[in-house]
Amino acid sequence: MMLNTYRDTAEELIRKEGGRATGIRVRILALLLAQEQAVTHREIEARLTGLQPDRVTLYRVLQWLADKGLIHKITSDDRVWRFHVNHDAYMHQHAHFKCTRCAKVVCLDELPSRRHLTLPAGYQFQSMELTVKGLCAQCV
Amino acid sequence: MMLNTYRDTAEELIRKEGGRATGIRVRILALLLAQEQAVTHREIEARLTGLQPDRVTLYRVLQWLADKGLIHKITSDDRVWRFHVNHDAYMHQHAHFKCTRCAKVVCLDELPSRRHLTLPAGYQFQSMELTVKGLCAQCV
DNA sequence: CAATTCGTGCAACTTTGTTGCGTAAACAGA
């Protein structure tokens, strides 16, 4: 069954990072592994059927997973973090797309080269965060 | 005196939008006209010497100015809006730079062409928000 | 200068996220 596979993968990933594979951590990471799009704290809460961890615990688990590099946080203009698993394809820097109608957020494959950017004199590049806005296929 | 010029310009811009040129609005817009970098709600509050409008009023004035297109809001990863005047040069879409050390935010001139982006099939582009992170000249 | 419209201030509320601390659960070793 697919759900078990996600849980097994989740547990394995968590242990590989030296953390305890608690029920909550495993369920949250398994859930994230199963999501195509980036999800908010609230959405995760709603989808964790039969398990209602404390808000604080959820925040801490998400922070821990992000610190370990298993997931990444996405900034948005609605002041809400969204989380997405770091699949191999997304381990490098990449852009995000946010649908202006349904608020869905997905990861895009690439990021424009930094050579297309000119910074003021003396400024030093570190990274870039790019969010493309528009309509997703379902909302067009 | 320079400050007067900013206030005069501010008043003119506000009237042109059909709004009442109240002391608060004029002072806030004049302050924004004088800023090179994008400023937060808090920073504006701190710099409005001799005038302490209610938090709510400040939010409402900033929202009004943004609605009228006189200023623009900038999203940041610290969940705080920053505001910057829409100089002619910034009326088009542009990128922002945020210093990872002093948190300063400035507007950059350009934005990479959307041709460098490939969206999933059926997705429709509307706009992009790009924040470059790094060190500003003072923090390098 | 009166009437009306629009802006402001106050209070209360909402949302999102954080901190401290005691308790409970996971893992390691016997």
Add this chain to the structure above:
DNA sequence: TCTGTTTACGCAACAAAGTTGCACGAATTG
């Protein structure tokens, strides 16, 4: 499988940013 230690969880309280409703007051219009 028991026991001890370490780590994670839950609760309560807090904090920051921003919003809403409503009554009052100040700008403009005529």
